[in-house]
Amino acid sequence: MDKLAFQDESYSRGNCCWVCGNDNPHGLYIKSYWNGDESVCTWKAEEHYTAGWPHVLNGGVISGLIDCHCVLTAFGAYYRDKSTEQRENPSHWFATASLKVDFLKPTPLDKPVQLRARIKDMQEKKVLLTCSLFSDKEECARGEVLAVRVPARKGPGQQN
Amino acid sequence: MIALLLDEVSQWTMIGRMGKMGLTREISVRYLKPVPTGTEIVVEAKIGAQDEKNTVLHSAVRSTGNALLAEGESRWMMVDPSVIAKVSKLSESQLREFLAQYPVVASP
Numbered sequence: 001m002d003k004l005a006f007q008d009e010s011y012s013r014g015n016c017c018w019v020c021g022n023d024n025p026h027g028l029y030i031k032s033y034w035n036g037d038e039s040v041c042t043w044k045a046e047e048h049y050t051a052g053w054p055h056v057l058n059g060g061v062i063s064g065l066i067d068c069h070c071v072l073t074a075f076g077a078y079y080r081d082k083s084t085e086q087r088e089n090p091s092h093w094f095a096t097a098s099l100k101v102d103f104l105k106p107t108p109l110d111k112p113v114q115l116r117a118r119i120k121d122m123q124e125k126k127v128l129l130t131c132s133l134f135s136d137k138e139e140c141a142r143g144e145v146l147a148v149r150v151p152a153r154k155g156p157g158q159q160n
Numbered sequence: 161m162i163a164l165l166l167d168e169v170s171q172w173t174m175i176g177r178m179g180k181m182g183l184t185r186e187i188s189v190r191y192l193k194p195v196p197t198g199t200e201i202v203v204e205a206k207i208g209a210q211d212e213k214n215t216v217l218h219s220a221v222r223s224t225g226n227a228l229l230a231e232g233e234s235r236w237m238m239v240d241p242s243v244i245a246k247v248s249k250l251s252e253s254q255l256r257e258f259l260a261q262y263p264v265v266a267s268p
Binding site: 096098102 | 161163165167168171183184188189191249250
C-alpha cells in the first residue's frame with residue numbers, strides 16, 4: 001500500500017471538504033491509499049454519527065464516505081503518473097457529477113469501516129468508479145460515482 | 161452532506177405525510193451546480209410511486225431563488241415499527257408513540 005494518502009498529496013492542498021479535506025477544521029479526515037488496482041480507506045466513526053437509532057452509522061455519512069473516497073481516487077489516478085511539478089501546481093480537481101448508493105445492511109457504528117474503490121472507466125474528463133463499504137468484511141453498502149474533471153480552484157494552501 | 165440532506169428530508173417527508181418510517185434501500189444524486197456554504201438553501205422532497213412495502217421519494221436542493229442545485233431519487237423499504245425496534249435500542253411502543261404525532265396527510 002502507498003505510504004502517502006491522496007488527501008496528503010500536494011495536489012490535494014487547499015481541500016476544505018468536510019469528509020476528505022485536510023483544511024476543514026471540523027472534517028472527517030478520511031485517508032485513501034492505493035492498494036494495487038484498488039484504493040482503500042479505513043475509518044472509524046464517532047459515536048454521534050448515528051442513523052435514526054443509536055448503534056447504526058448514518059446513511060448520509062456513508063454516502064459522503066463513498067463519494068469522497070471515489071473522488072479522491074479519481075484525483076489519485078489522474079496525478080499518478082504526473083510530474084512533481086504538475087502535482088505541486090495542479091491544473092485540475094475532480095467534482096462529483098452523480099452518486100448512487102445501495103444500502104445493503106445496517107452498518108455498525110462501533111467498528112471501523114473499510115472502503116474499497118475501483119475505476120470502472122476513465123476518460124479524459126470523467127472517471128466512473130465503484131466502491132463498497134465493509135464492516136468486519138461484510139459488505140454493507142455499494143456505490144457508483146461519476147467524477148468529472150474541473151479546473152483547480154485555488155485553495156488556501158496554493159499561492160498561484 | 162448534500163446526499164445526507166436529501167436522505168433526511170425524504171425520511172421526514174414520509175414520516176410527516178404518511179406517518180411511517182422507512183429504511184433507505186438506495187439513493188441517487190445528481191449534482192447540478194455548486195451549493196454555496198453560508199447561504200440558506202431549500203431542501204424538498206415529494207412522495208412518488210408507492211406500494212405496501214416500497215416508496216420512492218423525489219428530492220431536490222434549491223437556492224432561495226429557486227435555482228435547482230441538486231436532485232435526488234431514493235427508494236425506501238417501508239417497515240413496521242416492530243422491525244425497527246428489533247434493529248435499534250428503541251422500544252416498539254416508543255416508536256409507535258413517536259409516529260402517532262404525525263397523522264397521515266392525504267396527497268394533493
